[in-house]
Amino acid sequence: MIDQIVQGVLLGGYYALVACGLSFMYGVMRIINLAHGSLAVLSAFLVWYITEQLKVSPFLAMLVVVPIMAAGGWILQRAVLDRSLRSGPLTPLLSTFGIAIIIDNLLFERFGADTRSLAPDIGDLSYRSWTLPGGVTVGQLGLLTLGAAVVLIVGLQLFLKYTPLGRAIRATAEDRDTAELMGINSRAVYAAAAAIALGSVAVAGTFLGMRSTFDPYAGGAQLIFAFEAVVIGGTGSLWGTLFGAIALGVAQNLGAQVNPQGFLIAGHLLFFVVLAIRFFAAGRFSSGWIKALRRAPA
Amino acid sequence: MTDVRAVSVRRWSTVSIVAIGGLVGILVILAFGPLFLGSYLTDRITTLFIYVILAVMWNALAGYGGLVSVGQQAFFGLGAYAVIRLSEAGVPVYPAMALAPVIVAALAFALSPLALRLRGGEFAIGMWVFAELAHLLVNLDGLIQGETGRSLIALSAFAPDVRRANNYWFALGAMTIFLALVFVLLRSRTGASVQAIRDNEEAAASVGVRVMSTKRTIFVLAAAGCAAAGALTLSTLITFQPKTFFSVQWTAYMIFMTLVGGLGTFEGPIIGAVVFFVVESLFGASGVWYLVALGATALVFSLWIPRGIWGTITARSGVQLMPIGYRLLFRK
Numbered sequence: 001m002i003d004q005i006v007q008g009v010l011l012g013g014y015y016a017l018v019a020c021g022l023s024f025m026y027g028v029m030r031i032i033n034l035a036h037g038s039l040a041v042l043s044a045f046l047v048w049y050i051t052e053q054l055k056v057s058p059f060l061a062m063l064v065v066v067p068i069m070a071a072g073g074w075i076l077q078r079a080v081l082d083r084s085l086r087s088g089p090l091t092p093l094l095s096t097f098g099i100a101i102i103i104d105n106l107l108f109e110r111f112g113a114d115t116r117s118l119a120p121d122i123g124d125l126s127y128r129s130w131t132l133p134g135g136v137t138v139g140q141l142g143l144l145t146l147g148a149a150v151v152l153i154v155g156l157q158l159f160l161k162y163t164p165l166g167r168a169i170r171a172t173a174e175d176r177d178t179a180e181l182m183g184i185n186s187r188a189v190y191a192a193a194a195a196i197a198l199g200s201v202a203v204a205g206t207f208l209g210m211r212s213t214f215d216p217y218a219g220g221a222q223l224i225f226a227f228e229a230v231v232i233g234g235t236g237s238l239w240g241t242l243f244g245a246i247a248l249g250v251a252q253n254l255g256a257q258v259n260p261q262g263f264l265i266a267g268h269l270l271f272f273v274v275l276a277i278r279f280f281a282a283g284r285f286s287s288g289w290i291k292a293l294r295r296a297p298a
Numbered sequence: 299m300t301d302v303r304a305v306s307v308r309r310w311s312t313v314s315i316v317a318i319g320g321l322v323g324i325l326v327i328l329a330f331g332p333l334f335l336g337s338y339l340t341d342r343i344t345t346l347f348i349y350v351i352l353a354v355m356w357n358a359l360a361g362y363g364g365l366v367s368v369g370q371q372a373f374f375g376l377g378a379y380a381v382i383r384l385s386e387a388g389v390p391v392y393p394a395m396a397l398a399p400v401i402v403a404a405l406a407f408a409l410s411p412l413a414l415r416l417r418g419g420e421f422a423i424g425m426w427v428f429a430e431l432a433h434l435l436v437n438l439d440g441l442i443q444g445e446t447g448r449s450l451i452a453l454s455a456f457a458p459d460v461r462r463a464n465n466y467w468f469a470l471g472a473m474t475i476f477l478a479l480v481f482v483l484l485r486s487r488t489g490a491s492v493q494a495i496r497d498n499e500e501a502a503a504s505v506g507v508r509v510m511s512t513k514r515t516i517f518v519l520a521a522a523g524c525a526a527a528g529a530l531t532l533s534t535l536i537t538f539q540p541k542t543f544f545s546v547q548w549t550a551y552m553i554f555m556t557l558v559g560g561l562g563t564f565e566g567p568i569i570g571a572v573v574f575f576v577v578e579s580l581f582g583a584s585g586v587w588y589l590v591a592l593g594a595t596a597l598v599f600s601l602w603i604p605r606g607i608w609g610t611i612t613a614r615s616g617v618q619l620m621p622i623g624y625r626l627l628f629r630k
């Protein structure tokens with residue numbers, strides 16, 4: 001039981017990593033990017049391809065893929081999202097869904113249906129672990145993933161708080177028109193935010209590839225996990241997303257104890273239970289987390 | 299100031315009377331389809347009817363209700379699953395197909411208080427999560443045995459030709475019923491309410507629109523329509539495989555058809571379904587590139603041709619075939 005919870009927390013580290021970019025884009029631009037999961041899988045394939053071709057460490061390949069994806073995010077914002085944001089709240093959903101279909105099928109066309117993994121490329125890191133008193137094993141890769149998620153979140157918070165661009169992003173997220181009046185170029189800010197979000201997606205994709213297998217159509221599941229983490233944690237806060245991701249990972253691992261299919265079912269059920277609390281019971285509680293749920297934007 | 303008496307409001311026009319007459323005429327001719335179409339075409343046209351139902355339902359939800367869902371495959375799959383379950387429980391197969399949408403509609407009604415409080419993208423993916431959950435729970439059913447699936451054995455009591463003609467008439471009947479329901483709904487008070495909610499929920503509520511019950515009507519209707527399409531698809535495929543029926547691809551098709559035909563128009567999704575049907579017949583066999591092209595087309599339409607084929611035509615020409623809106627006329 002304790003072991004399952006510890007493993008769930010570590011799994012939550014990965015969900016936090018993949019949810020970060022989704023949460024960030026939603027917070028700044030009010031866009032839920034339906035291609036988010038597919039972009040993470042695309043990143044995993046890019047890292048895998050570079051690793052195979054150049055025989056380098058996936059971590060090194062990641063350093064190449066992060067700027068590529070960031071540039072992709074900038075282009076995505078300029079070429080697609082800017083335009084779709086202008087035609088109302090529904091259009092970004094439709095256009096990003098179209099992009100997801102394109103990415104998934106192009107990946108299938110290029111790489112076929114085989115499942116891949118980066119695990120063979122990182123040596124014994126994929127299975128090395130420490131044993132805690134009480135027989136609980138802590139995988140080093142899992143811990144590294146959780147650490148990366150925390151570093152990413154802390155980094156983003158510091159960036160938003162102390163840098164000029166971070167301030168511009170916060171101002172634009174708060175009120176785009178007023179930010180424009182203060183001399184902020186909101187289009188450039190959005191493009192920068194999309195670049196940051198997709199840079200984080202590249203990191204998430206790398207860890208996806210190292211900790212498990214992936215295939216061209218794995219994007220939908222990644223999107224759903226990321227989205228569940230964001231909603232469970234209460235939208236609008238990166239720390240909330242980390243909390244939600246860990247709750248999701250723990251629920252899934254406990255569900256798997258009940259039934260082989262329980263892994264996914266428990267995660268989805270937790271998602272709906274949290275929604276029910278948010279909509280029907282939030283008024284009766286006053287704890288911080290419940291309040292954070294109530295604040296969740298429409 | 300224009301004198302108020304100098305204007306009048308009209309719903310029907312000569313064009314729309316001709317169009318409705320034409321539509322009814324086409325439906326009557328189609329009703330005799332199996333007698334002259336031959337087995338291949340009968341099967342294909344049955345599929346077209348199913349596509350029309352799917353497109354019209356997704357359009358009712360998104361184009362009129364402003365509710366973009368990526369999880370309509372939930373109701374599609376549950377409709378097929380309900381037929382299997384009812385049939386195993388001893389209900390004759392065709393009554394089971396008629397009953398399945400009703401059961402799924404009741405389920406959608408139960409889900410609506412939770413689902414309809416989600417807005418925008420949250421609703422979109424929230425419905426997808428629901429579809430995944432429905433898929434997993436159906437997999438747990440001992441009758442279905444995970445991805446092994448189950449066949450609709452009761453259908454084997456009918457000769458292939460009889461089955462084919464029955465499928466055709468059932469699909470035609472379901473399509474006619476759902477088109478009529480959407481037509482009546484859009485002309486009623488609910489039609490105006492639901493479009494007001496789509497355009498601005500708070501403003502609609504402030505002028506007295508009952509937001510929740512209006513959204514629920516359209517949500518439940520769309521669920522029933524998708525369930526009917528799922529039941530019909532099962533009757534053509536015979537085998538129920540959860541993976542096929544709960545695939546997000548169904549929703550991708552719905553989005554494609556609606557976007558291409560014209561989001562938020564009555565005629566648009568019908569045209570979109572015909573376009574999709576033709577494209578699929580021509581290129582469906584080319585596999586992955588065909589799917590890439592579908593995604594790219596959806597992207598292009600959402601960005602540059604947001605009104606779709608039919609919306610663009612009406613905007614240019616002012617023609618309105620279906621008497622759904624209102625027309626303000628100034629007297630000379």
